Amino acid sequence: MEIEVLRIGQRLVRDDRVTTHVALVARAFGATKIYMNEVNPEIKDTLEKINNTWGGDFDIEFIDNWKNVIKKRKSESAKIVHLTMYGENINDVDSKIQNEDEVLIVVGAEKVPREVYELADYNVAIGNQPHSEISALGVLLDRMQKGNQFHATYQNAQRKIIPTKQGKNVIVNETRD
Amino acid sequence: MEIEVLRIGQRLVRDDRVTTHVALVARAFGATKIYMNEVNPEIKDTLEKINNTWGGDFDIEFIDNWKNVIKKRKSESAKIVHLTMYGENINDVDSKIQNEDEVLIVVGAEKVPREVYELADYNVAIGNQPHSEISALGVLLDRMQKGNQFHATYQNAQRKIIPTKQGKNVIVNETRD
Numbered sequence: 001m002e003i004e005v006l007r008i009g010q011r012l013v014r015d016d017r018v019t020t021h022v023a024l025v026a027r028a029f030g031a032t033k034i035y036m037n038e039v040n041p042e043i044k045d046t047l048e049k050i051n052n053t054w055g056g057d058f059d060i061e062f063i064d065n066w067k068n069v070i071k072k073r074k075s076e077s078a079k080i081v082h083l084t085m086y087g088e089n090i091n092d093v094d095s096k097i098q099n100e101d102e103v104l105i106v107v108g109a110e111k112v113p114r115e116v117y118e119l120a121d122y123n124v125a126i127g128n129q130p131h132s133e134i135s136a137l138g139v140l141l142d143r144m145q146k147g148n149q150f151h152a153t154y155q156n157a158q159r160k161i162i163p164t165k166q167g168k169n170v171i172v173n174e175t176r177d
Numbered sequence: 178m179e180i181e182v183l184r185i186g187q188r189l190v191r192d193d194r195v196t197t198h199v200a201l202v203a204r205a206f207g208a209t210k211i212y213m214n215e216v217n218p219e220i221k222d223t224l225e226k227i228n229n230t231w232g233g234d235f236d237i238e239f240i241d242n243w244k245n246v247i248k249k250r251k252s253e254s255a256k257i258v259h260l261t262m263y264g265e266n267i268n269d270v271d272s273k274i275q276n277e278d279e280v281l282i283v284v285g286a287e288k289v290p291r292e293v294y295e296l297a298d299y300n301v302a303i304g305n306q307p308h309s310e311i312s313a314l315g316v317l318l319d320r321m322q323k324g325n326q327f328h329a330t331y332q333n334a335q336r337k338i339i340p341t342k343q344g345k346n347v348i349v350n351e352t353r354d
Contacts, residue, residue: 021309054306057322086338086345091324117343126315127327128338129205129231132198135262135315138308140318147268150304161263161305166294168263 004104005137008037008116010111015110016040020042021134022107023047027143029141030149031105035063037154055157070104070119079121083136084112087123094143095150097122105140107133178321179279181250182314184213185293186286191218195340198311199284201223204235206318207326208282212240232334238264238323247281247296255279260313261289271320274299284310301344 004052005026012020021045026034027047036043044060058103063069079100091110097103106116117123126136141149154160162169182203187196197220203211204224207268213220220352221237228235240246247257256277274280283293294300303313318326331337 024308025312028304028308089340091327127205131201131205132311134309134311135202136316138312139319163266
């Protein structure tokens with residue numbers, strides 16, 4: 001499955017850390033790319049540093065118009081999955097989404113324009129209680145890939161963690177200053 | 178299963194929003210309580226407002242000493258689950274944790290003291306890539322309860338969402354000014 005994420009509606013500064021976390025979750029949970037607008041360029045630097053250290057080629061694209069991204073990806077036959085606490089319960093739709101080939105996940109901040117609900121192929125609620133777009137994205141990606149994302153290999157990593165019961169076991173592949 | 182969360186190591190102001198999201202995820206994903214220290218009291222107000230509007234009696238307790246909380250809950254036979262990117266892969270331990278009766282989940286911010294690793298019954302990694310303690314907590318709670326937390330009822334809610342394919346369907350139980 002090919003997965004991309006579109007972040008919309010974040011407010012400058014106030015949402016910077018949340019948007020950074022959204023991007024990190026997208027990268028760590030198997031998405032290949034995140035589109036975002038109006039964000040602090042430092043977020044891109046942060047993600048590039050993470051790529052350098054931990055591997056992989058997760059991509060960030062800054063965009064001007066989120067609607068064009070949704071429409072373009074729809075026309076290329078990606079399914080649009082919009083995360084909203086008002087949507088269908090993930091427990092009822094995860095098996096359907098698992099069968100899609102290409103998915104664009106829309107992650108809103110505060111109020112999301114009605115048009116997003118209409119453009120979406122799936123409006124999905126990770127439960128119908130208020131929580132966090134970060135956890136919502138994490139659980140959606142985990143359900144979509146049935147946990148297999150946690151066995152993925154990140155190419156060209158300087159550092160790699162070997163899971164361990166206690167303490168820290170890290171392989172460092174490059175000498176550092 | 179009875180689940181509580183302990184938040185440790187947050188830095189004042191810088192981590193306030195992240196800690197709020199951690200607390201919201203704990204509440205929305207079936208934990209009964211969160212312990213936290215050194216936090217902005219506004220976080221408690223925020224969660225109380227959420228309880229009033231969306232129901233349930235999720236509890237926040239401000240604490241002085243996190244070590245005492247861990248030791249006390251351990252002595253009462255709760256298992257300590259510490260979320261860390263260095264731990265065992267969740268895919269390998271979720272079935273064991275599902276069988277526990279009482280769990281205290283430890284969610285750290287930046288650097289976590291070595292003692293936490295030693296006190297933990299499980300050091301668990303939601304994948305071994307850097308992401309967010311918010312998504313880590315969300316996925317852990319989802320795995321532990323196999324998604325059943327999203328069918329829970331929150332008592333005395335003023336507002337309740339009816340899941341829907343498109344748009345918003347909210348039942349409002351009280352007149353508001």
